[in-house]
Amino acid sequence: MLGVAxxxxxxxxxxxxxxxxxxxxRDDLVFVESAAAAGSLKAAxxxxxTPDVVSAIPDGPAVIAIAHPRAAxxxxxxxxxxxxxxxxxxxxxxxxxxxxxxAALEPGVVVGAGAAIGAGVQVGANAVIGPGVQIGxxxxxxxxxSLRCALIGxxxxxxxxxxxxxxxxxxxxxxxxxxxxxHFGRVIIQNGVSVGAGSCIDRGLLEDTVIGEASxxxxxxxxxHNCRIGAHVVMAAFAGISGSCEVGDxxxxxxxxxxxxxxxxxxxxxIAAGAAVLTDVPAGETWxxxxxxxxxxxxxELAWLAxxxxxxxxxxx
Numbered sequence: 001m002l003g004v005a006x007x008x009x010x011x012x013x014x015x016x017x018x019x020x021x022x023x024x025x026r027d028d029l030v031f032v033e034s035a036a037a038a039g040s041l042k043a044a045x046x047x048x049x050t051p052d053v054v055s056a057i058p059d060g061p062a063v064i065a066i067a068h069p070r071a072a073x074x075x076x077x078x079x080x081x082x083x084x085x086x087x088x089x090x091x092x093x094x095x096x097x098x099x100x101x102x103a104a105l106e107p108g109v110v111v112g113a114g115a116a117i118g119a120g121v122q123v124g125a126n127a128v129i130g131p132g133v134q135i136g137x138x139x140x141x142x143x144x145x146s147l148r149c150a151l152i153g154x155x156x157x158x159x160x161x162x163x164x165x166x167x168x169x170x171x172x173x174x175x176x177x178x179x180x181x182x183h184f185g186r187v188i189i190q191n192g193v194s195v196g197a198g199s200c201i202d203r204g205l206l207e208d209t210v211i212g213e214a215s216x217x218x219x220x221x222x223x224x225h226n227c228r229i230g231a232h233v234v235m236a237a238f239a240g241i242s243g244s245c246e247v248g249d250x251x252x253x254x255x256x257x258x259x260x261x262x263x264x265x266x267x268x269x270x271i272a273a274g275a276a277v278l279t280d281v282p283a284g285e286t287w288x289x290x291x292x293x294x295x296x297x298x299x300x301e302l303a304w305l306a307x308x309x310x311x312x313x314x315x316x317x
Contacts, residue, residue: 001079002064002072007054009062015045018077018184020206029080031073032057048072071174074181081184083149084131086112094131106143124160133165142197149183149203153191153213161198164189168202168225168243181205183225190214196221196237205243212249230267248283 019028021037024044031048032038035056041047044061048069057063066072092109093099098116105111105123112131117123120138127141130148135141139152142160149165158164170181185204189211195201196219203209204226211223212231221235224243235241235253242261251265254273265271266283275292289298 001076002066004064004066007049007051007063007065008057009060011062013045013062015080018073018081018206019044021047023207026060029073029076030061031069033069048076068172068174070181071172071179074172074179077184078182081182083182083184084113086110086128086131097129100137112148118154130165136191149185150187150189152189153193155192156189157194159195159197159199159219162195163200164195165203166200168205170205170225170243185209185226187211190231193217199223202243218255224261236273 015027015029017028019030021030021032022040024030024041026043026045028044029046030041030044032041032053033050035053038053038056041057047057047061047063048066049057049063050067050069051065054063054065093111094113096113097111100117100119102119103117103121106125108126109123111129114132115129116134118135118137121135123141124143124145126143127145133147133150135152136154138154139156141158142162144160145158145162147164165187167183170183171178172181183203183205185206186208187201187203188208190213192214193211194216196217198219199217199221201209201223202225207226209223209225209227211229212233214231215229215233217235218237220237221239223229223241226244227241228246230247230249230251232250233247236255238256239253240258242259244262245259246264248265248267250268252270254271256274257271259277263277264280266281268284269281270286271277271292272288272295275288276290277287277292281287286295287293288295
């Protein structure tokens with residue numbers, strides 16, 4: 001498939017699943033692009049790696065050296081694992097789906113194979129519940145919402161137009177240009193969460209995107225793939241959380257906050273409206289600005305800038 005040879009290891013090795021490097025077993029296909037990632041590889045079946053990190057990979061897996069391992073992984077993964085889709089010609093409610101007798105489904109609802117909808121759940125008109133999705137008791141799903149690859153807890157409120165479980169914006173560079181990477185993780189939403197209208201929560205690439213219990217997400221927010229959002233987090237409208245971010249318990253986001261990918265925000269931190277967070281935020285601190293920094297530092301810089309602007313001489317023509 002890839003047009004390259006085995007660089008090291010047993011060429012008869014078989015794999016039947018996918019994993020990230022730090023969570024792989026001997027039955028998994030993985031990819032690594034750096035020596036740091038190679039160092040976290042404890043076990044794997046087949047490893048796709050850039051030529052410069054092959055020597056850093058521990059003994060065990062069959063290693064394939066290739067210039068763009070992430071793009072190669074995307075090509076192979078689509079042959080190895082298939083996303084469950086709605087079946088062509090199926091009735092609106094698939095025969096294998098479980099619907100509790102006390103659940104209420106409005107007109108136009110579609111429920112895929114193996115999905116389960118618990119007691120007291122309300123599903124709005126034209127909502128789509130994908131194959132295998134599980135919804136706990138007394139939850140509400142608004143009209144035109146779309147859920148796939150998701151586990152939804154008890155007492156969750158999903159407002160109209162929400163999209164949960166679609167693929168994130170993961171790009172793999174290659175000789176033919178960037179291509180989208182298939183996503184095989186899930187979205188897990190714990191008990192008591194609310195997700196505002198028009199918001200999107202992406203499923204993980206290989207691991208899960210998790211929203212902690214009793215967190216509240218406003219309208220038109222976006223949470224990228226592989227994010228871990230803690231419990232009792234409050235997120236105001238237009239907030240955007242890039243992929244692989246970690247947000248601690250009790251964090252508060254003002255409106256239109258943006259987080260760079262792989263950023264960590266400590267428990268109890270507060271991020272002021274419009275802030276752009278490019279580095280980790282310690283627990284309990286209040287940050288503001290663009291780029292974000294401790295709020296007192298940001299306010300002092302603004303005050304100095306205002307004074308400096310007033311002192312500039314006025315040049316008359």
